[in-house]
Amino acid sequence: MKSGASVDSPSLRSYARKHADATPLRVRLSMRNLSRDGDLLNISLYLADRAVPLIERALAPGVRAQAEPSSRRR
Numbered sequence: 001m002k003s004g005a006s007v008d009s010p011s012l013r014s015y016a017r018k019h020a021d022a023t024p025l026r027v028r029l030s031m032r033n034l035s036r037d038g039d040l041l042n043i044s045l046y047l048a049d050r051a052v053p054l055i056e057r058a059l060a061p062g063v064r065a066q067a068e069p070s071s072r073r074r
Contacts, residue, residue: 012028013026023039024039024059025039025040025041025055025058026040026041027040027043028040028041028042028043029043029044030042030043030044030045031044034047034054036058041058
């Protein structure tokens, strides 16, 4: 386990590639906010005790993945 804000996860991507049929959702615990981008669910460390319900909700039929909001200047 690593700490910090940088969350590059090559081993998680590699595992998902090798086991694509058995990996409908990748889950990462980090210091970043709760977000979902495609098949990657990022759960903040302070929400770790709620990981199971969050994963179940993300896998529920009809729940679509949303990209993180982009920060645009107006």
